[in-house]
Amino acid sequence: MSENKKVMNKPNKSTGLPRKRFYRARAHSNPLSDSHFPVPLTPSHVDYALHYPQYFQTDHTIADNGDVNNNSTASLHKTQSKKIQFADIGCGFGGLIVSLSTLFPETLMIGMEIRDKVTEYVKERILALRETNPGQYQNISVVRTNSMKYIPNFFEKGQLSKMFFLFPDPHFKEKNHRRRVISPHLLDEYAYTLESGGIIYTITDVEELGEWMKACLEDHPLFEAISEEEFAADPVVKLLTSATEEGQKVARNNGETFTAMFRRISPSDTESGDVL
Amino acid sequence: MEESMMMEEGEVAPALIAIHPVEKSVVVAIGSELRVFDLQEDCASSLVDDSGRPLHMDSIRAISFGADGRLFVSAGDDKLVKIWTTNPWHCIRTVLSEKRVSALAISPDNLFVSFADKFGVVWVVSTEVDDERKDEASPIFAHYCSIITSLEFSPDGRFIVSADRDFKIRVTVFPKRPLSGAHEIQSFCLGHTEWVFVIITIFISTFWHFVICIEKVTGRFSFEFASHSFFAVRFVTCLSFVCTQEYPQGFLLSGSGDSTVRLWDITSGFLLDTCEVGMEAGLLESDDKEETLCPAITDICASPDGSLIAVAIQRQLFMTNPISFFALCSLHGVVLLSCNLSGRTLSITKVVSMGGTFIPTSLAMSSSAEHLWIVTGASNLPALDSPSFARVSVISGLKKHGSDSSDDKPVVLDDNEIPGGSKLLEKLQGSVSISKGEEALAAAAEAVKIAMRNLLIKRQYSVEKRELRKKSRNDRKLKQ
Structure with a gap:
């Protein structure tokens, strides 16, 4: 069955990129259901050699001629030298990380996506990009996971400098609000993985959700809104709409988008704020 | 049919025990009843509740004394959290929870009670009677829709620790004004593995083929398999703290379905030591090659200095016999560990056998660690004459009094040697002695096993069964 699919999913002949139509999936996934995919035990168990072979090449050669144990200890050691710094939560077809890859060529970044087929597409896309552009796109990767449950299994405290939540599922019904990826309780976990000064980017074309995300972030004591000037100066901001598939779709329909950017502030700042 | 079976089993609740920090009183919770x-x-002791309502109306799932024993809390399936003073026993507050309560803790300064509900939300309520916030609890943080199995405050009160069914332990800074939320996560203690899970998975996959073969003949067997497909426990079940004067911040102990007890530094989330209790206590040896044993740690309690840690183990027997797909068998006793805090290591000191049909459902130890109080039992037993069954036992001689007193061995006290004697047993067990005959005892033990299993097992469905269940859901109906 899977072999059949591979034959069917022929990449585009001119660009070598996988074709989206073979990887279409239902837009919604229930984050509350039990997961049936492997999850790293701790952040040090994330296999960097698998995700970023060029950066962790030495490990790869060990993996080729050495045994499994050797490889895992070596990659564990390497992990300490370079870590993932950007995470695109719900990366979809991966438009943002692909654009960011060339903008921040020295930063490791990962896309997290819960839909199996879509993750497969991003994986193929990155492999194709690496092949056609030697030396490039080595700093991006994708993983299939439920980030609402397993963020602490992937990242250490204060490891990330940027987190992206672009066009998340709006979950309109009130009883489904707890499935929203930005929620007051989940922001605690995002604050834990972000370094002090790290930035959360959120964007949506649904006004109601945009207001919800903004309100959640404004009410959270570990986040502060980013000033207009900084907002305008950030080169990443225009990618939020131009690089992502959802953003392009909204632009085509002349739709409106609602952006919220917040900075992680350190607990000592908030404590003094609490006293006041 | 399956649903009704679940409901019936769900009502069975294991007995719980708690002891006052200086052994002033002992409490057993069985079903909706609190016995003090x-x-x-x-x-x-008799309990006084001015509200006029019945004390608890459904199974109690969590009880706890405060650090100095002045306060006591109880909560469970009736969504009521009751805060008691212990001298005299008087209910000072009844807090309504939105959902069923799964875990409880009192802050070391006695100012706050924290409880976790079945949606993974942790709430806090002030113990001081305050008319403005009457009967209202505030949500402070949440695990993402995973049932919280245990809640503990660090001995210094700086942190609150919560463990959930996704094998995650979260250490959260407990703020000075907790009613507005606890947002700062200090660390996650990750490392409890899927060891048990893995063994079971391999087993199921080989077994699956076997069932499919049968299905071709009978056409009926796959349903049998699906309705009996459980996964064994792999989540963290219990937490406890140890600390000494040199380490006032304390270290965390956790017991899990992976049959390990682990020692953690909560400020960094570092795993300091792992004690493979199942392995080292020799519980994994089996004469019969066709059985896989996966003992789960179901309860843990520790003397404050960590010199003595008692663990209750539930041994799950996985059998290949297709008639009884899953059967559970318990180690009849407790395992004693000790923690060397300067070396940060855990080691097994003794396995105490309880004999007979005694399956510990809950453990308690006072701060002096003179006695280890153990209870077995369950409520709402369908097959018995009396609806509930509880049996209390005490282990003494746990502490070594001198350096050369190797004679001090832990002993299970006879009923008449137990502090409080027959009067205590009459109150806590409901009767002095359980003299119902072998058959009734065996039936009771069986019921306790079922109750424990329900707590430990996450229901798991085959892929086919899962798809079938999805079809009946409105939000998944495909337009075709």
Whole structure:
């Protein structure tokens, strides 16, 4: 069955990129259901050699001629030298990380996506990009996971400098609000993985959700809104709409988008704020 | 049919025990009943609740004394959290929870009670009677829709620790004004593995083929398999703290379905030591090659200095016999560990056998660690004459009094040697002795096993069964 699919999913002949139509999936996934995919035990168990072979090449050669144990200890050691710094939560077809890859060529970044087929597409896309552009796109990767449950299994405290939540599922019904990826309780976990000064980017074309995300972030004591000037100066901001598939779709329909950017502030700042 | 079976089993709740920090009183919770015996006065205590309502209306799932024993809390399936003063026993507050309560803790300064509900939300309520916030609890943080199995405050009160069914332990800074939320996560203690899970998975996959073969003949067997497909416990079940004067911040102990007890530094989330209790206590040896044993740690309690840690183990027997797909068998006793805090290591000191049909459902130890109180039992037993069954036992001689007192061995006390004697047993067990005959005892033990299993097992469905269940959901109906 899977072999059949591979034959069917022929990449585009001119660009070598996988074709989206073979990887279409239902837009919604229930984050509350039990997961049936492997999850790293701790952040040090994330296999960097698998995700970023060029950066962790030495490990790869060990993996080729050495045994499994050797490889895992070596990659564990390497992990300490370079870590993932950007995470695109719900990366979809991966438009943002692909654009960011060339903008921040020295930063490791990962896309997290819960839909199996879509993750497969991003994986193929990155492999194709690496092949056609030697030396490039080595700093991006994708993983299939439920980030609402397993963020602490992937990242250490204060490891990330940027987190992206672009066009998340709006979950309109009130009883489904707890499935929203930005929620007051989940922001605690995002604050834990972000370094002090790290930035959360959120964007949506649904006004109601945009207001919800903004309100959640404004009410959270570990986040502060980013000033207009900084907002305008950030080169990443225009990618939020131009690089992502959802953003392009909204632009085509002349739709409106609602952006919220917040900075992680350190607990000592908030404590003094609490006293006041 | 399956649903009704679940409901029926769901009502069975294991007995719980708690002891006052200086052994002034001992409490057993069985079903909706709280039984209190005053050890100081040597008499049964009666509970007073001015609200006029029944004390609890459904199974109690969590009980706890405060650090100094002045306060006591109880909560469970009736969504009521009751805060008691212990001298005299008087209910000072009844807090309504939105959902069923799964875990409880009192802050070391006695100012706050924290409880976790079945949606993974942790709430806090002030113990001081305050008219403005009457009966209202505030949500402070949440695990993402995973049932919280245990809640503990660090001995210094700086952190609150919560463990959930996704094998995650979260250490959260407990703020000075907790009613507005606890947002700062200090660390996650990750490392409890899927060891048990893995063994079971391999087993199921080989077994699956076997069932499919049968199905071709009978056409009926796959349903049988699906309705009996459980996964064994792999989540963290219990937490406890140890600390000494040199380490006032304390270290965390956790017991899990992976049959390990682990020692953690909570400020960094570092795993300091792992004690493979199942392996080292020799519980994994099996004469019969066709059985896989996966003992789960179901309860843990520790003397404050960590020199003595008691663990209750539930041994799950996985059998290949297709008639009884899953059967559970318990180690009849407790395992004693000790923690060397300067070396940060855990080691097994003794396995105490309880004999007979005694399956510990809950453990308690006072701060002096003179006695280890153990209870077995369950409520709402369908097959018995009396609806509930509880049996209390005490282990003494746990502490080594001198350096050369190797004679001090832990012993299970006879009923008449137990502090409080027959009066205590009458109160806590409901009767002095359980003299119902072998058959009734075996039936009771069986019911306790079922109750424990329900707590430990996450229901798991085959892929086909899962798809079938999805079809009946409105939000998944495909337009075709």
